[in-house]
């Protein structure tokens with residue numbers, strides 16, 4: 001439920017113009033500043049959030065952003081104070097353009113634009129890292145657009161110092177349950193914020209310990225999102241509830257990026273950025289930016305400068321790039337120029353382009369997004385708060401319990417109280433309970449509502465063997481915990497138009513197979529009318 005905005009405060013020297021937007025615990029208003037005359041965005045903490053920890057978190061956000069304000073791709077903070085109604089506020093650069101979230105839903109990003117945005121954003125993130133700050137909530141909605149159409153990273157609301165504990169928020173699942181049910185408060189404990197579709201797997205651990213590579217994952221996921229027009233672990237035509245996404249993120253099941261104009265090298269960079277094991281990712285945001293620059297060079301584009309402070313790393317110029325307009329700025333930041341391309345290997349799972357042996361299209365042609373390549377159902381993009389360490393709990397299903405309208409009950413946007421409890425339990429157990437199993441008879445359950453009630457635990461199949469033949473590919477799958485009557489349901493997710501099929505012996509035979517081709521399968525165990533919520537999703541041969 002959307003809450004109504006608070007009253008804009010009276011601010012001497014500023015005239016209120018209009019509401020720009022509302023966050024979980026603050027409102028952002030457009031004001032006209034008198035001297036110097038300019039439009040500014042003012043973020044104001046809600047009266048209900050004035051209690052200690054929230055006020056401190058708000059002030060910390062202003063201080064973190066102010067520390068990074070000189071960066072060209074981080075929203076600039078001008079001033080902070082407390083209004084006459086006792087609400088703290090900060091005044092920042094007004095970003096008149098659409099955010100990346102608005103843009104990717106309305107237009108198809110050209111490859112050059114995505115690369116440029118990726119390098120710029122990475123330099124903003126690297127700058128935060130060099131100041132000892134993890135952003136922890138990088139996603140398209142937190143990248144605003146300024147007057148020049150440049151990206152401007154914002155919302156350091158859940159950021160933390162690199163060597164600190166995660167920021168502690170007040171309020172818990174238990175207290176939310178209690179609040180929702182009775183209107184009273186509950187006990188407090190620590191919780192962490194995250195936006196699930198762009199979160200790395202380590203954030204779902206009991207005691208998350210994110211580091212710079214966690215931000216690298218979210219950076220890569222953000223660039224994937226703007227290129228694909230959907231988040232990386234969303235699958236068209238399937239349930240994309242929070243549990244589904246967490247399962248796919250943990251398995252590294254990135255949805256193939258079906259764009260002919262995205263070169264294999266870029267696919268490989270994004271895949272490496274989103275590797276499940278953080279040791280397999282780029283070690284730093286600068287490394288990720290450099291990899292994007294190499295793709296720019298490969299495609300014949302001017303490499304976008306990496307603007308970072310205090311890192312006077314000057315790589316050799318490409319002679320014809322000496323006048324790159326991007327490289328000269330009146331900013332106190334160093335510039336890292338592009339380096340020569342290095343070959344990268346693209347595993348087939350991520351690259352869904354037909355005829356993937358064909359050379360990469362170097363062009364930057366406009367791609368018209370057809371209804372087929374738009375995600376069928378929205379995922380929950382909100383920043384949510386999860387208690388940590390997460391403890392399994394059991395509650396009566398409360399699917400129709402309303403989420404509190406404002407404040408730290410933000411995580412309830414996950415689809416209700418029961419969904420949040422289910423996530424907590426599932427993550428703790430290290431497995432994702434199959435209880436949100438899709439009702440086969442009714443078809444896939446769209447959205448987070450499919451996460452609401454735990455009914456049973458249906459195992460996820462594993463791969464037994466893969467045997468490529470001259471004209472067939474035979475994949476045998478195993479039910480690790482079979483019960484009488486269990487079957488398998490499988491389909492090719494690289495061919496969304498093909499129907500699902502049921503088998504009971506676990507032997508999947510793909511006919512008309514051409515050796516060397518990749519076949520992407522989604523296999524669930526079917527038990528009665530339910531299926532395992534977390535399907536096996538893999539492309540073969542591996």
Ligand SMILES: Nc1ncnc2c1ncn2[C@@H]1O[C@H](COP(=O)(O)OP(=O)(O)OP(=O)(O)O)[C@@H](O)[C@H]1O
Nearest residue numbers: 020021022023024025028041093094095155157383
């Ligand atoms: N500097 C700005 N210029 C223009 N619009 C802004 C600016 N800062 C925020 N907004 C708008 O205000 C909305 C709310 O901002 P806020 O940072 O509170 O967002 P949020 O991420 O939804 O909330 P939270 O901080 O609770 O995660 C944003 O969605 C954005 O549209």
